[in-house]
Amino acid sequence: MQDNTENQVMVILCTAPPGMAHTLATQVLDKHLAACVNILAARSVYRWEGAVCDEPEDLLVIKTTCAKVDELKSALVSMHPYDIPEVLCLPVKDGYDRYLSWVAGEVSVRP
Numbered sequence: 001m002q003d004n005t006e007n008q009v010m011v012i013l014c015t016a017p018p019g020m021a022h023t024l025a026t027q028v029l030d031k032h033l034a035a036c037v038n039i040l041a042a043r044s045v046y047r048w049e050g051a052v053c054d055e056p057e058d059l060l061v062i063k064t065t066c067a068k069v070d071e072l073k074s075a076l077v078s079m080h081p082y083d084i085p086e087v088l089c090l091p092v093k094d095g096y097d098r099y100l101s102w103v104a105g106e107v108s109v110r111p
Contacts, residue, residue: 007104009092010069012062014076014085015044021058024079028062033072035106036063066091068107 012034016024018041025037038061045054064072073087092100 007100007108008066009095009100009103010064010066011090011092012060012064012069012072012076013088013090014060014062014080015042015057016060016085017081018056018058020081021060024076025060025062027079028072028075031075032107033068033075034062034064035103037061063103065104065107 014024021039025034025039028034029037040059040061042057042059043054044057045052047053062072069089073089076087077085
């Protein structure tokens, strides 16, 4: 595992309405805020404004570094159609060194 905290890989989870996830993914990739985004179909059951909702959504699993987390969170919130989008940041404790280095390299590239 990499010792450099700035390059430590983070996984960001974000849900979006069906059809919006690809747009969010390509925009964060174009800005070099993420190295990879997986998009998975999901069904979310949640309480919103006093009612229980049951909706299809897409789940974005976004790989980035600690150094890019704040910029990535801001970008997701500003582009997202929800009033309060889910943006959860999970640190990666360990992983394949070459993959972790690739992620760090992709987000450090400036367009």
